[in-house]
Amino acid sequence: MTLTIVTLVPSLQNTNGDAENAAVLARRAAWAGLDARVVAVESRADLPEQVDAVVLGSGSDASLERSRGRLLELHDELRRWGTEGVPILAVGTGWELLSWGIERPDGTTVEGLGILPGRAVPRAGARVTEDLVVAERGSGRVLVGFENHARDYVGAEGSPLGRVRAGQGNGRGSGQEGVVMGEVIGTHLHGPVLAKNPFLADRMLSAMADRAGLTYEAGDQARAVDAYAESACRAQIAAAGVADAPG
Amino acid sequence: MRYAPAILVGRLTRFAARLRKAGGGSAVPGLVVNRIAPNYLKRTLSGFPQGLVVVSGSSGKSTTTKMLVAVLRAHHVDVFTNPSTANISQGLTSALLERADWRGRVPGEMAVLEMDEGHGALVMQGVDARVVTLMNVMVDQIDRFHDSEMVAGMLARIAARANEAVVINADDAYLDRLADKVRADVSVHRFGVSDAVLASAPRGLGYAATTVARVPEAGGVRLVAVDGRSGTIDDHGTHVTVELPARGIHYGVDATAAYATAKALLGERFDAKTAADALSAIPAVFGRGERVRVRDQDVDFVLVQNPASYQLNVDSIEPGTSDILFAIGSDVRDPSYFWPTDASSLGRVSIVSGSKAAEAALMLAYDGVEIDRVEPDLARALDDFLAAPPPASGTKTIVFSADSMRRTRAHLGLTGAE
Numbered sequence: 001m002t003l004t005i006v007t008l009v010p011s012l013q014n015t016n017g018d019a020e021n022a023a024v025l026a027r028r029a030a031w032a033g034l035d036a037r038v039v040a041v042e043s044r045a046d047l048p049e050q051v052d053a054v055v056l057g058s059g060s061d062a063s064l065e066r067s068r069g070r071l072l073e074l075h076d077e078l079r080r081w082g083t084e085g086v087p088i089l090a091v092g093t094g095w096e097l098l099s100w101g102i103e104r105p106d107g108t109t110v111e112g113l114g115i116l117p118g119r120a121v122p123r124a125g126a127r128v129t130e131d132l133v134v135a136e137r138g139s140g141r142v143l144v145g146f147e148n149h150a151r152d153y154v155g156a157e158g159s160p161l162g163r164v165r166a167g168q169g170n171g172r173g174s175g176q177e178g179v180v181m182g183e184v185i186g187t188h189l190h191g192p193v194l195a196k197n198p199f200l201a202d203r204m205l206s207a208m209a210d211r212a213g214l215t216y217e218a219g220d221q222a223r224a225v226d227a228y229a230e231s232a233c234r235a236q237i238a239a240a241g242v243a244d245a246p247g
Numbered sequence: 248m249r250y251a252p253a254i255l256v257g258r259l260t261r262f263a264a265r266l267r268k269a270g271g272g273s274a275v276p277g278l279v280v281n282r283i284a285p286n287y288l289k290r291t292l293s294g295f296p297q298g299l300v301v302v303s304g305s306s307g308k309s310t311t312t313k314m315l316v317a318v319l320r321a322h323h324v325d326v327f328t329n330p331s332t333a334n335i336s337q338g339l340t341s342a343l344l345e346r347a348d349w350r351g352r353v354p355g356e357m358a359v360l361e362m363d364e365g366h367g368a369l370v371m372q373g374v375d376a377r378v379v380t381l382m383n384v385m386v387d388q389i390d391r392f393h394d395s396e397m398v399a400g401m402l403a404r405i406a407a408r409a410n411e412a413v414v415i416n417a418d419d420a421y422l423d424r425l426a427d428k429v430r431a432d433v434s435v436h437r438f439g440v441s442d443a444v445l446a447s448a449p450r451g452l453g454y455a456a457t458t459v460a461r462v463p464e465a466g467g468v469r470l471v472a473v474d475g476r477s478g479t480i481d482d483h484g485t486h487v488t489v490e491l492p493a494r495g496i497h498y499g500v501d502a503t504a505a506y507a508t509a510k511a512l513l514g515e516r517f518d519a520k521t522a523a524d525a526l527s528a529i530p531a532v533f534g535r536g537e538r539v540r541v542r543d544q545d546v547d548f549v550l551v552q553n554p555a556s557y558q559l560n561v562d563s564i565e566p567g568t569s570d571i572l573f574a575i576g577s578d579v580r581d582p583s584y585f586w587p588t589d590a591s592s593l594g595r596v597s598i599v600s601g602s603k604a605a606e607a608a609l610m611l612a613y614d615g616v617e618i619d620r621v622e623p624d625l626a627r628a629l630d631d632f633l634a635a636p637p638p639a640s641g642t643k644t645i646v647f648s649a650d651s652m653r654r655t656r657a658h659l660g661l662t663g664a665e
Contacts, residue, residue: 015386015394017586020613027613060394131581146581191583195609225612228621231605 003029003036003208004048008056008074008094010040012067016148016190018057018091021201024194025053025208028201031219034209044073052208054081058092058190061150064110068097075113082115085211087183087204091193092149095179095186096120100155116179116186118155123171131240132167132189134177142242143177143197144233145189153179153188161187166240183207196233198226250287250351257344278337287351288340292374295327297357299374300512303367303405304382304416305398306453306556307501310492311382312361314505314526319359321525322513327355335366357512368404379409380508382501384421384455386584387553395421395455409433414508416500417467418445420456437467438507440500441481444470448496450562453555468507470499476531480506480523487519490527495559502526538642541659542633547644550652551575558588560646566592568641572632573611574601574625576650582606590614597635600628601651625651626658 007014007022014020022038029036039048059067071078078098081088088098096102100119102110112119132147137160152171160170161178169177169188178187183204187193194201202218209216218226281288292299302312316328329342339360346353362370384398399421406413406425413429415422417437426435439462440452451457462469465483472479473491478499480487487506491498505526510517537548549564551557564571573596575582582603590610595617599608604623611618622628632643647655655661 014587015584017583020586024613027615060396062394062396146583191581192586192609192613195613225609228605228608228612231621232603232609235605 001035001212001214003034003052003212003214004039004050005036005053005055006039006041006048006051008041008054009059009067009070010057011042012063012070013057013059013094015058015060016092016146017192018094018190019055020192021057021089021091021194022053022055024192024201025055025205028194028198028218028222029205029208029216031221031225032205032216033219034214034216041074043070047074047077051077051081051086052212053204054078054086054088056088056090056094056098058094058148061093064093064097064102067093068110068113071097071113078113078115082182082184085183085207087207088115088185089194089204090116090184090186092188092190095188096151096153098184098186099153099179102151116156116181116184117158118153118179120151120153121172123150123152128168128171128188130167131236132169132177133165133237133240133242134162134167134169134189135165136162137180141199142233142237143189143193143200144236145187145193145196146191147188148190149188153186156186161185165242166237195225196229198222198229250290251349253287254344254347254349254351257340261341261344278340281337281340288336288343288370289373291343291347291351291353292358292360292370294352295355295358297324298377298411300357300359300378300380300508301362301367301371301376301405301408302360302380302382302504302508303362303364303402304422305364305385305387306553307382307497307504308361310498310501311380311504311508312359314502314529315380315508316359317525317529318505318509318522319357319512321521322509322516322518324513325354325356327353327358329360335363336370339370362405364398364401364405368401371405371408374408375410376405376408377411378414378508378511379406379412380414380504381406381416381419381422381425382504383416383419383453385453385553385555386455398455399425403428412436412511414438414504414511416454416504417462418452418458419454420458421454423458434511436507436511437462438500438503439467439469440496440503441469441471444473444496444499447473450558452496452500453559468503468510470496470503473499478502482506482510482519485519487523489523492529492531495563497559539661541661544633544637545642546633547642548652548655549644549646551646551648554585554588557585557590561588561590562592564593564644564646565641567594568638568644569595569597570632570635570638570641570643571596572598572600572628572643572645572647573607574599574628574645574647574651574655575603575607576601576625576648576654577603578648578650579603579606582610586610586613590616595619598622598628598632600625601648603648625654629655629658
């Protein structure tokens with residue numbers, strides 16, 4: 001059987017290369033000897049019958065309403081995937097659109113899809129564009145990426161992705177980053193977060209494989225490539241001024 | 248007289264910078280003069296008798312500037328221009344100093360300047376341009392330009408300095424919208440490609456957003472055909488064929504932009520044949536980059552500036568090229584925005600280098616490219632790459648970001664940045 005990873009509205013939601021996390025999952029599945037494909041879903045008509053994982057990247061503020069419109073077509077599916085344990089990774093404005101809503105500085109609100117708890121709120125200072133280093137809640141493992149967002153996030157205090165070691169994360173003095181609910185992850189970690197932090201990719205792949213009655217074990221090629229990720233993360237952690245190495 | 252002391256200091260600084268490092272320190276004199284005579288740049292730019300022309304946008308501004316200068320000079324206009332590496336404030340002042348007399352005056356009837364889209368709005372504060380030409384809005388340097396709206400906003404501020412005309416790429420949806428907002432007394436000239444040319448670009452034109460409809464024949468200067476290195480420009484029904492510096496639709500778009508701008512500037516004096524001849528005389532560019540002779544061998548240099556140029560340039564590397572050095576430096580703060588590109592056609596890369604070597608290797612590996620070696624030390628990577636036996640097929644090719652290009656040139660003792 002073939003594992004199907006969908007990337008939602010990539011034409012609008014791939015500003016930072018976040019939608020490429022779908023390709024990262026597919027590539028790692030292939031390295032593990034599993035059949036996998038990526039399906040780009042721009043509208044409901046593109047939706048495949050079987051969905052094993054979902055990636056939703058970040059877009060620009062100008063396209064928030066348009067993206068929301070496209071995602072609303074998939075509202076039922078998104079709810080169902082979330083409840084059934086289909087791994088979902090949502091980044092930046094993609095995450096914000098899956099929240100309760102997005103508050104703009106002028107007081108207007110973009111209503112979210114309510115898949116993840118919390119909401120995006122205006123940020124007092126300038127837009128954040130810097131390295132983000134996070135210690136994962138529970139495991140303590142280090143997640144590394146780059147953040148690029150103009151808003152803070154509140155209401156995720158009960159189940160954040162992790163604790164901020166360097167950078168801003170959810171902001172508002174929370175010291176937290178991201179939100180996790182079941183297999184649904186919302187994060188400010190932009191770009192190829194699954195390539196940079198392969199343990200997160202492998203956790204998603206294991207969940208996908210389990211649901212499909214398959215076994216996932218990272219392939220040899222993945223181990224070689226993960227060494228590049230580790231060097232890249234070490235460099236970024238050092239640049240961000242955090243003392244310890246990735247866990 | 249007003250600027251004589253500042254000019255003298257600038258000259259001495261340049262002299263000192265060159266004593267310290269041959270060919271180096273080129274932006275430092277500009278930095279010094281900008282500090283002690285903050286109005287020098289503004290006054291000089293505003294002082295050209297036939298005005299100032301500014302070319303900006305995410306990509307293609309260097310080539311277009313070069314082409315426009317060639318067309319204007321062919322029409323006997325005495326033009327001052329800046330080298331493409333000097334497109335921000337200090338560099339621009341340094342470039343002016345290079346040509347200035349002791350009072351700071353720069354010869355030339357008209358200035359044609361390539362302007363960095365980020366710094367342009369600042370440099371242009373208080374400076375009036377005659378014509379502003381805008382090339383495109385592409386996804387680029389996310390840490391600097393957060394999204395396309397931000398780039399479009401910066402270009403709008405540069406365009407607002409035009410007091411005679413704005414020349415815009417009407418295929419770019421951001422620029423097309425911007426054209427609706429120029430002052431009523433400023434004319435808008437459009438250029439673009441035909442449906443056929445757009446259809447022949449399998450990955451599109453690389454703009455952040457492309458307009459739905461193409462420019463009609465009566466609506467502007469259009470690129471209607473590209474065949475190898477030959478491009479055909481349709482100027483309101485008159486077809487003009489030019490030879491492009493290399494294969495590629497974007498070179499045709501650059502030529503069309505230069506043609507449209509020259510026409511807007513020269514009016515009655517503009518001659519289509521003179522323009523075509525000048526465009527065709529632009530020296531050829533090899534393999535989207537440059538072929539150089541170093542250490543007794545030919546090496547192709549391929550510069551990667553943003554995802555769109557990365558894709559075009561990688562696609563243009565001869566498949567099967569066996570020896571590739573791939574270097575990404577500190578100018579790429581975070582390479583996430585390059586991930587939507589596809590470098591699988593490279594197949595194999597001999598050495599991945601530069602301060603972002605690990606990030607680059609990670610991206611290439613997920614594209615399915617095999618990597619023989621990762622060597623972050625660029626000097627060592629270059630030495631080993633060039634010492635290796637001649638390639639099994641193709642020409643040794645170095646793909647680099649701007650920062651790695653500068654370091655490569657410095658290491659190999661190559662002067663000049665063009």
